[in-house]
Amino acid sequence: xxxxxxxxxxxxxxxxxxxxxxxxxxxxxxxxxxxxxxxxxxxxxxxxxxxxxxxxxxxxxxxxxxxxxxxxxxxxxxxxxxxxxxxxxxxxxxxxxxxxxxxxxxxxxxxxxxxxxxxxxxxxxxxxxxxxxxxxxxxxxxxxxxxxxxxxxxxxxxxxxxxxxxxxxxxxxxxxxxxxxxxxxxxxxxxxxxxxxxxxxxxxxxxxxxxxxxxxxxxxxxxxxxxxxxxxxxxxxxxxxxxxxxxxxxxxxxxxxxxxxxxxxxxxxxxxxxxxxxxxxxxxxxxxxxxxxxxxxxxxxxxxxxxxxxxxxxxxxxxxxxxxxxxxxxxxxxxxxxxxxxxxxxxxxxxxxxxxxxxxxxxxxxxxxxxxxxxxxxxxxxxxxxxxxxxxxxxxxxxxxxxxxxxxxxxxxxxxxxxxxxxxxxxxxxxxxxxxxxxxxxxxxxxxxxxxxxxxxxxxxxxxxxxxxxxxxxxxxxxxxxxxxxxxxxxxxxxxxxxxxxxxxxxxxxxxxxxxxxxxxxxxxxxxxxxxxxxxxxxxxxxxxxxxxxxxxxxxxxxxxxxxxxxxxxxxxxxxxxxxxxx
Numbered sequence: 414x415x416x417x418x419x420x421x422x423x424x425x426x427x428x429x430x431x432x433x434x435x436x437x438x439x440x441x442x443x444x445x446x447x448x449x450x451x452x453x454x455x456x457x458x459x460x461x462x463x464x465x466x467x468x469x470x471x472x473x474x475x476x477x478x479x480x481x482x483x484x485x486x487x488x489x490x491x492x493x494x495x496x497x498x499x500x501x502x503x504x505x506x507x508x509x510x511x512x513x514x515x516x517x518x519x520x521x522x523x524x525x526x527x528x529x530x531x532x533x534x535x536x537x538x539x540x541x542x543x544x545x546x547x548x549x550x551x552x553x554x555x556x557x558x559x560x561x562x563x564x565x566x567x568x569x570x571x572x573x574x575x576x577x578x579x580x581x582x583x584x585x586x587x588x589x590x591x592x593x594x595x596x597x598x599x600x601x602x603x604x605x606x607x608x609x610x611x612x613x614x615x616x617x618x619x620x621x622x623x624x625x626x627x628x629x630x631x632x633x634x635x636x637x638x639x640x641x642x643x644x645x646x647x648x649x650x651x652x653x654x655x656x657x658x659x660x661x662x663x664x665x666x667x668x669x670x671x672x673x674x675x676x677x678x679x680x681x682x683x684x685x686x687x688x689x690x691x692x693x694x695x696x697x698x699x700x701x702x703x704x705x706x707x708x709x710x711x712x713x714x715x716x717x718x719x720x721x722x723x724x725x726x727x728x729x730x731x732x733x734x735x736x737x738x739x740x741x742x743x744x745x746x747x748x749x750x751x752x753x754x755x756x757x758x759x760x761x762x763x764x765x766x767x768x769x770x771x772x773x774x775x776x777x778x779x780x781x782x783x784x785x786x787x788x789x790x791x792x793x794x795x796x797x798x799x800x801x802x803x804x805x806x807x808x809x810x811x812x813x814x815x816x817x818x819x820x821x822x823x824x825x826x827x828x829x830x831x832x833x834x835x836x837x838x839x840x841x842x843x844x845x846x847x848x849x850x851x852x853x854x855x856x857x858x859x860x861x862x863x864x865x866x867x868x869x870x871x872x873x874x875x876x877x878x879x880x881x882x883x884x885x886x887x888x889x890x891x892x893x894x895x896x897x898x899x900x901x902x903x904x905x906x907x908x909x910x911x912x913x914x915x916x917x918x919x920x921x922x923x924x925x926x927x928x929x930x931x932x933x934x935x936x937x938x939x940x941x942x943x944x945x946x947x948x949x950x951x952x953x954x955x956x957x958x959x960x961x962x963x964x965x966x967x968x969x970x971x972x973x974x975x976x977x978x979x980x981x982x983x984x985x986x987x988x989x990x991x992x993x994x995x996x
Contacts, residue, residue: 414433415433415435415485415515416433416434416435416485417432417433417434418432418433418434419434419454419455419456419457420434420436420452420453420454420456420457420458420459420502421454421455421456421457421458421459421501421502422456422457422502423459423490423502423505423507424501424502424504424505425492425504425505427490427505428490428491428492428505429489429490429491430489430490431487431488431489432487432488432489432490432507433485433486433487434452434454434459434461434485434486434507435454435483435484435485435486435515436452436453436454436483436484437452437453437454437481437482437483437484437518437525437545438450438451438452438453438478438479438480438481438482438484439451439452439453439458439480439525440480441475441476441478441479441480443476445465446464446465446466447462447463447464447465447472448462448463448465448472448475448476449461449462449463449506450463450475450478450486452484452486452507453525453545455550457500457501457502458500458502459502459505459506459507460493460497460502460505460506460507461475461486461488461506461507461509462506462507462508462509463475463476463509463512464508468510471509471510471511471512474512475509475512478514479517479518479520480518480520480521480525481518481521481525481542481545482514482516482517482518483514483515483516483517483518484512484513484514484515485512485513485515486507486509486511486512486513487509487510487511487512487513488507488508488509488510488511489507489508489510490505490506490507490508491505491506491507491508492504492505492506493505493506521539521542522535522538522539522542523535523536523539523542525542525545525546526546526547527546527547527548529543529546531543533959533967534967534973537959537965537967537972537973537974538973538974539974540963540964540974541974544963549960551953552949552953552955552960552961553961553963555674555949555952555953555961556945556949556961558673558674559670559674559945559948559949559952560627560945562669562670562673562674563627563647563666563670564627566665566666566669566670567623567625567649567666570623570662570665571623572623572624572625572649573621573623573624573625574624574625574626574627575616575621575624575626576626576628577606577609577612577613577616577626577628578606578612579605579606579629580593580603580604580605581603581604581605581606581611581612582603582604582923583602583603583604584604584607584611584923584924588607588632588633588634589632589633589634590604590605590607590631590633591604591605591631591632591633591642592604592605593605594989594990594991596988596989599989599990600990605631606630606631607630607631607632608630608646608648608942609626609628609630609648610859610861611861611924611927613626613648613649613650613940614650614861614899614927614930614935614938615927615930616650617650617651617652617899617901617935617936617938618930618931618933618934618935618936620652621652622651622652622653622936623650623651623652624648624649624650624651625647625648625649625650626647626648627645627646627647627648627945628645628646628648629643629644629645629646630643630644630645630646631643632644636966636967636968636969636970637968638956638957638958638959639891639944639947639950639957639958640958641946641958641959641962641965641966642966642970643966644944644945644946644958645944645945645946646942646943646944646945647894647942647943647945647948648940648942649663649896649940649941649942649943650938650939650940651938651939651940652936652937652938653936653937653938654937654938654939655882655898655937655939656840656882656884656898656939658939659884659896659898659939659940659941660838660884663886663941663943664682664683664838664886667683667836667886667888667893670948670952671834674952675834675952677834679836683836683837683838683886684702684837684838685837685838685839685840686700686837686838686839686840687839687840687841688839688840688841688842688843689841691839692809692812693708693710693812694707694708695707695708695816695819696708696730696811696812696813696814696815696816696817696819697812697813697816697890698839698842698885698892699839699885699887699890699891699892700816700837700839700887700890701820701823701829701835701889701890702835702837703823703828703829703833703834703835703889704823704828704829706732706733706734706735706819706822706823706828707732708730708731708732708812708815708816708819709730709731709732709733709792709793709794710728710729710730710731711729711730711731711789711792711793711803712726712727712728712729712730714785714788714789714792715729715781715789715805718780718781718785719780720777720780720781722760722761722763722805723805726805726806726807726811727806727807727808727811728805728806728807728808728811728812729803729804729805729811730803730804730805730811730812730815731789731792731793731801731802731803732793732801732802732815732818732819732822733793733794733795733799733800733801733802734799734800734801734802734822734826735796735798735799736798736799737798737799737800737822737826738766738767738768738769738797738798738799738800739798740764740766740800745762745764745776748762748802748818748821748822749761749762751817751818751821752804752814752817752818757813757814757817757818758810758814759804759806759811759814759818760806762802762803762804762818763775763776763777763802763803763804763805764776764800764801764802764803765786765789765790765795765800765801765803766800766801767790767795767796767797767798767799767800767801768797768798769797769798770797771797773786773787773790789801789803802818802822804818820890829889831954832954833889834888834889834951835888835889836886836887836888836893837886837887838884838885838886838887839884839885839887840883840884841865841880841881841883842857842858842880842881842883842884842885843857843877843879843880843881844856844857844862844864844868844876844879844880844881844883845857845876845877845879845912845913847877853913853914854876854877854912854913854914855913856909856913857881857883858881858883858895858897859897860906860909860910860913860924861897861899861900861906861909861927862881862882862883862897862898862899862900863881863882863897863898863899863900863901863905864879864880864881864882865879865880865881865882866882868880869905872908872909872912876912881897882897882898882939883895883896883897883898884896884897884941886941886943888948888951889951891947891950891951892944892947893943893944893947893948893951894941894942894943894944894948895941895942896939896940896941896942897939897940898937898938898939899938899939899940901931901935901936901937901938902931902935903928903931903932903935906927906928906931907920907928910924946958946961946962949961980993
């Protein structure tokens with residue numbers, strides 16, 4: 414037996430007990446006659462004591478141990494004279510009687526500690542060491558607990574978990590597919606699923622009216638902190654259900670997780686906001702409603718004064734920062750530089766300071782007289798001491814830039830923290846997005862999303878005005894997941910394909926099996942999929958989902974630890990009948 418107890422469970426009740434512990438050397442401290450070693454395993458840290466007077470040979474042996482050595486220690490639990498309240502085992506220590514070196518370790522490339530000196534790239538290269546850190550262990554345990562609670566809740570709601578294939582047919586919508594060559598079918602390829610969308614709809618046709626799956630999905634897209642080429646999704650579908658059924662069921666799941674994981678209760682339903690209101694008020698379809706500072710449009714109150722920036726803009730919007738009229742020129746200049754970053758793309762920033770004494774100072778006061786500026790103050794709802802910040806340009810990009818400015822100010826002013834949670838549903842998304850480059854509509858969600866029933870006639874007259882029967886769950890400005898009522902009528906699905914530019918032949922080639930299934934009595938159905946990694950990251954207070962994934966990829970899509978992706982050998986390429994141009 415390598416251990417009788419873990420390094421996180423011993424306390425004063427075990428005083429006098431003989432124990433055997435195994436783990437890694439966290440740190441060693443030589444205090445002359447005594448040597449102390451902190452022994453770590455997944456469960457915690459326990460202090461070992463070696464006494465030079467009692468057993469000089471054992472003490473000298475202990476002093477040879479380095480960081481991350483794997484050892485086994487046999488000894489007796491005793492009360493510590495200098496207790497450590499920051500440790501769960503801080504009231505006791507182990508008077509070691511024998512020591513067994515299980516494995517030595519070379520010096521780690523970074524400290525195995527919460528406040529490590531290792532950068533992200535280095536920690537990803539040695540991920541197995543990074544995962545030893547307490548903060549990462551907590552993230553992995555949180556991920557496990559959330560998965561368990563999700564399964565408990567859905568099982569209690571009569572859902573069943575069904576696995577769907579990982580090698581499927583490539584489809585043209587959405588992100589790029591990862592493809593897998595078929596050796597047995599030369600020149601043909603599987604695709605890794607971007608989601609189990611089609612299969613879960615087929616399961617509804619098959620009569621499995623409540624399906625879920627915690628499943629890996631794959632998308633070949635540019636990466637950032639909340640994206641990975643492979644990610645985990647909580648995928649769900651219900652038959653004989655509409656939007657209200659889905660929102661009620663999965664709002665219940667969210668409340669269950671908040672209660673079981675965070676010990677937070679919510680009274681009443683989550684707020685709901687339309688896509689249009691979200692864009693108009695917050696500049697984004699995933700608003701963070703933990704604080705105010707909503708966007709106000711002042712376009713009609715800015716034109717005709719000879720200021721070309723506003724006169725030539727489709728949209729002029731403002732946010733009001735309370736009690737920030739005292740911002741210095743340096744602070745407003747920093748905000749201007751922030752909005753001019755390439756990823757935000759604003760051309761500049763106009764400000765208006767409404768001072769405590771009700772005087773006004775603006776960066777454009779040579780174009781606008783005091784009555785005009787006071788109109789801005791009125792429309793923006795500013796009070797003495799407030800700062801109004803204004804951006805202009807095309808409507809949607811300017812709204813999005815104001816959203817980023819709003820979040821930046823929220824961070825600077827500490828208007829929210831990671832332990833505040835504000836969930837909401839965003840509903841009534843557009844069914845289509847128009848792409849100028851290709852001159853065609855694309856599905857806002859996916860091609861199987863149903864339009865609102867009352868909007869179906871608009872498919873032929875004004876497709877851009879059609880609202881989808883779709884919904885997203887947003888928590889603290891993070892899109893946790895989304896879904897829609899699905900099209901279950903083959904004629905409506907055919908019309909949807911037509912509006913997306915599919916010929917009958919293309920639709921049949923890509924989705925013929927689904928259309929065929931609809932001929933055999935497809936029930937009305939709806940579903941939702943949650944980004945499990947994102948949800949865990951929000952609960953953990955992490956800025957990147959990489960911190961809650963055991964073995965993630967970096968921003969270039971590489972696994973630095975195993976050096977993947979990597980080239981195939983000439984023999985492998987020949988067997989697959991593939992040729993490459995090389996790097």
